[in-house]
Amino acid sequence: MSSVAATRLRKGNLIKHNNELCRIVETQHVTPGNLRGFVRAKMRKVKDGIMFEHRFRSEDMVERAMLDEREMQYLYKDGDTFYFMDTASYEQTGMSEEALGDSMNFLLPESTISVEFYEGNPVGIELPPTVDLKVTDTVPGIKGATANAQTKPATLETGHVVTVPAFVEVGTVVRINTDTGEYLSRV
Template identity: 50%
Template sequence: MMINATDIRKGVIIKMDGELFQVLTYHHATPGNLRGFVQTKLRNLKTGTQKDYRFRSTDRVEKAFLDTHQMSYLYADSDHFYFMNTETFEQVSLGPEALGDAVNYLKPETVITVDFYDGKPVGVELPAAVELLVVETDPAVKNATVSNVTKHAKLETGLVVQVPPFVEEGDIIKVNTDSGTYISRC
């Protein structure tokens, strides 16, 4: 199915030159004296490489049709991450290039959506937010009265986020998977 370049959004999978690309970022610009364009950052789903690409507003791109399945994260070994289909109990392994930044939000039994193209897994969609355990945090600054005081916190997956001073080790916090930012304490 062909879509207009202006309909491209973050996370959309498109097919260009016979290969699949996931849109990581996009920006639609219409400079005053030029025609509009869409500036994107694309990740090749096969190789994991990223490239910047500019589409004219009048360009049409092929949107890839994907099958999606709910899968539960099981475990990881040195170079693969293993998932189980929640309906059929089939197991699938994905390399880090297919997961991208999603590895920072995966803990056992996390249910995610895995995208398949021609029967092969090509990418994942995370829930909007995940709950993760704080394993290490900087000490709170005493008498910090400024409203935007934050500190670093290392989470169980290795992800480091900025958190308010009242968050301590052992707390479970909710993290936005799109931006990687703290939402709330659970």
């Protein structure tokens, strides 16, 4: 285990809090007027998925979980379990939708990603900063629409719905930011 200052916590970090493994969902650094600053962290317990909030003082040291990362290939989804294969040993591992969280919106079969293990159990995945996905459903485009004109919802091949400019049509491949889940550009 290594310690990190509370002010350095970021979304997606895994920490040990009250002897439980927790994933940071959201952080906010607050400095109220002449009072001491603090970090408000929204966390999810890895074991049971329970969400909770905790305030850390700015000077608090937080115990980060040491993870073992393995290169794995996403194979398929069965029910609410996603299956991955270790590219070195060909061993298969399943992860629940709960453990993956929003990451499942950006997974395509046969894509290679980094899977995080803690004490031999898979606890999450590390996605690239952007992914390119095909639009499978959206309302027809508006003739003469420009990049800063109206927007519309579009369903991607993973089922994720994202807001895109009006000129994007079915079959277009778009680049999505995996941190925010937002449209970046056409590919």
